Amino acid sequence: MKSWFLRVGDKLSASYWFVPTIMAFAAVVLAMAMIALDGYAGSAWMQHVSWLYAAHPNGARQMLSSIGGSMITVAGTVFSVTIAAVVYASGQYGPRLLTNFMRDRGNQVTLGTFIATFLYCLVVLRTIRSANESGGYSFVPNIALLVAVALAICSIAVLIFFIHHVPSKIHINSVIEDIGERLILEIGHRFPRFIGKPLAHGAGEARIPATFGKDASSEEANQRMLIAAKRTSYIELIDGDTLIDQARRHDLVLRLQYQPGDFTHVGRTLVEAWPPERCDDEAARVIRDAFSVSSRRSALQDLRFLIDELVEIAARALSPGVNDPFTAVTCMDWLGAALSDMAGRELPSHLRVDDDGMLRVIAHPETFDGFMDRSFGALAQYSAADMVAALRFIRALGEVSLDCDDPDRLALISGYADKLEVLAEKALGGFNLERVKQRADELRHALREPVYKRRLRDSAAWLGGTA
Known part of the structure; x- marks a missing residue:
């Protein structure tokens, strides 16, 4: 389950829809809150502020229509420019860099800002009523209108940022710097953080079960349970905590046949477990689910990528x-x-132990x-x-x-x-x-x-x- 959450979180961070969706939802909530505040406070307070004037229904509609219409137009332009930049970068630097540009938070926030402003204006616009439309009572949410103007000003600032951000982001030195900084950070x-705790070099070779030894006989080599892959794809990440927990719970030693970034297909052995009689079907299922796969490699756990x-x-x-x-x-x-x-x-050993010092996982060195x-x-x-x-x-x-x-x-x-x-x-x-x-x-x-x-x-x- 942990590997699933990690994978979903990584996918959401590299999507163009998640951040704009959150911002759009927040804009709708903000619009309803401002409308409720207007209904409670009214606009009489504006008479005491010399530079503010309460808007009339027709003027309020025109202002919100102008802001909303311009925002959705700019949002379409921003989306077109973003896609063009992504296509250019993918063709110029390599298709595997596409995720790096989709992960860029600046582009996501820019698109979300214009969509959120449009939705805010749309929700507020439908609440404006003139006197002849509602039995002699008019309603103009003036506080909500002020917020709409503030959002429009913020949108202009974001547009200026976007115009600067896109060419600077696709500059080759910026692209390389982003990858290099992430590599050093990873x-x-x-x-030395790995699955479990690593043994000191040369301290645990004698603790490896005979079935996993280089000179294992045919009889010893058969004393393993093979846990096979159920999907054909790239291994994106491995939930090390789950592997250690299952190995400790069932008193197993697991040898991993793949590492993040490797390609596997249906029927290939992911993990070898010893002794086989202690690894039941449920344990095998949990161990298999600790491997999260995807259609492409990612940098989630793969330095090689x-x-x-x-x-x-x-x-x-x-x-x-x-x-x-x-x-x-x-x-x-x-x-x-x-x-x-x-x-x-110091790169730790590929032999990983649990908190009690027992050998549990043999990973790729x-x-x-x-x-x-x-x-x-x-x-x-x-x-x-x-x-x-x-x-x-x-x-x-x-x-x-x-x-x-x-x-x-x-x-x-x-x-x-x-x-x-x-x-x-x-x-x-x-x-x-x-x-x-x-x-x-x-x-x-x-x-x-x-x-x-x-x-x-x-x-x-x-x-x-x-x-």
């Missing part, structure tokens, strides 16, 4: 049809910042190597064909190394410089190739020394130039 939230978005933008920018290396440079800057943050973190391969490994082939991108690729590796103290991770970073140089030798030549090889040598030479951080920081050649 890294901070996710590590955000990395893939930056890689996709950079790859498109470096394609021969676009040839925009500086957009790719911006993507690598943000990837370097995210991996720098991750380089200084998430490693620094895996994230580096997903980002810089995927971009190496594109960056190697352009000198500007290749130099910034190497510099980004250097930025990552500044936050890294693990020798294995430093060797990994140096290895990506080697891979880029090999690819560059096939794609570049002459001066361009010499620059790339020189910068790669500088990075490798610095990483081999104990004071590599100072060497990188103090190197004028490293900090200057196009890289």
